[in-house]
Amino acid sequence: MLLYKFFGEEKLGDNVNQVKLQEPLLFNLQALASATNNFHQSNKLGQGGFGPVYRGKLSNGQEIAVKKLSRASGQGQEEFMNEVVVISKLQHRNLVRLLGNCVEGGEKMLVYEYLPNKSLDAFLFDLVKSKLLDWRRRFNIIEGICRGLLYLHRDSRLKIIHRDLKASNILLDEELNPKISDFGLARIFGDNGDQANTIRVVGTYGYMSPEYAMKGRFSEKSDVFSFGVLLLEIVSGRRNSCFYDDEDDMSLLGFISLPYIAWKMWNANNIVALTDPIICEPCFEMEILRCIHVGLLCVQDFANDRPSVSIVISMLKSEIIDLPLPKQPAYTERQIARDACSSQNNLRKCSVNNVTVSMVQGR
Known part of the structure; x- marks a missing residue:
């Protein structure tokens, strides 16, 4: 060689x-x-x-x-x-x-x-393999992703925003420990940079924060939003796929996001309906409820309303007892989601592989 x-x-x-x-x-x-x-x-x-x-x-x-x-x-x-x-x-x-x-x-x-167990989505959304992911394993995966993100955002020499965090980009080793992968869209910030704008949005619809999808603005809070969607997927066992609603008017056809569904069930005190039956045991109910609560805080529409990864870790460890109430996430993504879903009929989740030009701006 x-x-x-x-x-x-x-x-x-x-x-x-x-x-x-x-x-x-x-x-x-x-x-x-x-x-x-x-x-x-x-x-x-x-x-x-x-x-x-x-x-x-x-x-x-x-x-x-x-x-x-x-x-x-x-x-x-x-x-x-x-x-x-x-x-x-x-x-x-x-x-x-x-x-x-x-x-x-x-x-x-x-x-x-080489990681023998491939990616998280290959387990999480598979009827057979998902049974191997009991709650302890899922919580370990959630914590591992958090530790990896904390390193990228705070502990590495330069701040790194991943920009494409999703289930298929979380690889699992032989013991089902998570490893964040695919850094082709990542951006590095120096000591002075917290936020940047791009003229062309790249990443995966459904995991993108609103400010990034609509305005091309990304920061560590963009990764936090993606993590929140991923956290809700891990707890529910459901993809943040294309759910449509046309109850009132066909002209209002839109995308109902998993965060919105999770918020609705959480607000109705009905987390059992959201939780994957495989992990739905009374002894884990409070921990699962806290994870859903944290996930909802991560997917808030405004970046300033989302916690940092370090705070997320403290919340998950119950070091922060009283969590703020999450606001209702967006109900629909409308045209963006419709375009994304139509392109995902063949590929369930795909990245928009466009070259970006970024301008770093202090915040």
């Missing part, structure tokens, strides 16, 4: 604040082809927004996951280099580990540690 240095001391543009690359390793294309049996269909782990992911085994016996970027995916050199830079600088047990990358013969590939 041939490995050599890539990018050297080049710098990226403004999107990563001129952070120097620290020479990630480049895999030889032939070595990756050999490891994956020439990217055989039997080794395909899944299909992401940017292309397929394959399982492989290196000559030394190490198992790997190879993200092979589709040439038609829309992910350009900027996103590819962005992901290399971001992940190569991150070391945390709840973040996926990047082993290397490959740029050869017109191909762009990222090589990750």
Whole structure:
């Protein structure tokens, strides 16, 4: 297996604040082809927004996951280099580990540690596998995602906004511990940056905060919103999919979000109707209720009404006893959701893979 240095001391543009690359390793294309049996269909782990992911085994016996970027995916050199830079600088047990990358013969590939249980959505929304996720495991996954987000937002050297947090981007190791993955859309802030605007919105509808979806404005509170949707999915076992309502008027056809449904059931003191029957046990009721409450606080329409990740962790640990009452989330997303749902008939959840140009602004 041939490995050599890539990018050297080049710098990226403004999107990563001129952070120097620290020479990630480049895999030889032939070595990756050999490891994956020439990217055989039997080794395909899944299909992401940017292309397929394959399982492989290196000559030394190490198992790997190879993200092979589709040439038609829309992910350009900027996103590819962005992901290399971001992940190569991150070391945390709840973040996926990047082993290397490959740029050869017109191909762009990222090589990750292999995680045998694939992604959270493969368990959570599967009738059989979801039974393996009892409440203790689900709560451990919730806490692990929080720890990973806290590292990105507060504890790493630079603040990182993920911008595409969702169930399919949470990978599970052999013990079902979560690892946040897919940093192609992530943005790095220096010490002075808290918020940025982009002229083109990228990410996954249903997980996007209102200020990002409508105005292209993102911050750590955007990730908090996505986490809130994910938390409600974990508790309910339901996707934040396309629910429609046309009771009053066909012209009012719109998208009823899972956060709205959760708020309605929580407000009616009917959390049993929301909770996945697999985890619905009386001994966990208070903990589940608190998680739903925290999830609803995370999906508030206005960013200032949402807690930071550090406060979310304190809330989940009951270090903060009295939680504020959540306001009613948006009932419909209307045209945005309708467009998203129509594009998701074939792919349940997909990313909009457009290049972004960001302007960092202090808040």
